[in-house]
Amino acid sequence: MSSELLTGRLAKEHKTITHMLQIYCRHHHQHQLPLNGLCDQCLELADYAAQKLDRCPYGDTKPDCARCPIHCYKPEQRQQARVAMRFAGPKMLWHHPIEALQHLIDKKRAIPARPPQGKSQYALRKAANNNSSSN
Ligand SMILES: [Zn+2]
Numbered sequence: 001m002s003s004e005l006l007t008g009r010l011a012k013e014h015k016t017i018t019h020m021l022q023i024y025c026r027h028h029h030q031h032q033l034p035l036n037g038l039c040d041q042c043l044e045l046a047d048y049a050a051q052k053l054d055r056c057p058y059g060d061t062k063p064d065c066a067r068c069p070i071h072c073y074k075p076e077q078r079q080q081a082r083v084a085m086r087f088a089g090p091k092m093l094w095h096h097p098i099e100a101l102q103h104l105i106d107k108k109r110a111i112p113a114r115p116p117q118g119k120s121q122y123a124l125r126k127a128a129n130n131n132s133s134s135n
Contacts (some may be wrong), residue, residue, distance in 0.1 A: 009060045010053045016099045017049050017081075020088035023095060027087070045084070048077050055122045057115035061089060064106045070115070 006014050018038075025042040038046060052072050056062050065084075073081060092100035118127065 005125070006050060006053055006121060010056065010062065012099075012102070013062070014046075014050050014053055016092075016103060018046050019099060020092060021046055021084055022083035023088040023091050039070065042084075045080055048073075049081070053121075055120050057104060057120050058125040059116065059119035059121060059124070061116070061119070062096060063109065067107070067111060069111065069122050070074050083133070 020039055021042045023040050029039040029042065030037075053062075056072070057070065058068075062068070065081075071078070089100075092103070118124070
């Protein structure tokens with residue numbers, strides 16, 4: 001799974017998650033290296049997040065993860081993500097102010113009552129592939 005598959009809102013969201021993981025990783029795993037990379041553990045979590053975003057049934061109408069009624073993360077990854085987000089959240093305003101503001105705006109958005117059918121990016125991509133192969 002590669003985050004390059006993601007498009008639109010979800011791609012943006014993954015970028016924000018990656019930035020937050022970079023901040024967390026730098027302070028906890030890599031001892032103040034510049035904000036450029038991730039350790040193996042954090043890289044794995046970033047890939048996991050990309051996979052979950054790709055399959056998010058809300059697709060582009062996805063609410064912010066913290067308030068989402070669907071708990072798609074496994075408990076272990078959920079816990080890791082929570083700890084990292086809680087740490088990095090306040091620091092995002094300093095490092096990536098526009099993304100931080102966007103996230104605050106997202107938090108105010110109404111949560112769609114229920115996810116639409118077949119609107120995850122994964123499902124849409126699969127449908128597109130099926131169409132092109134049957135023609
Ligand atoms: Zn790390």
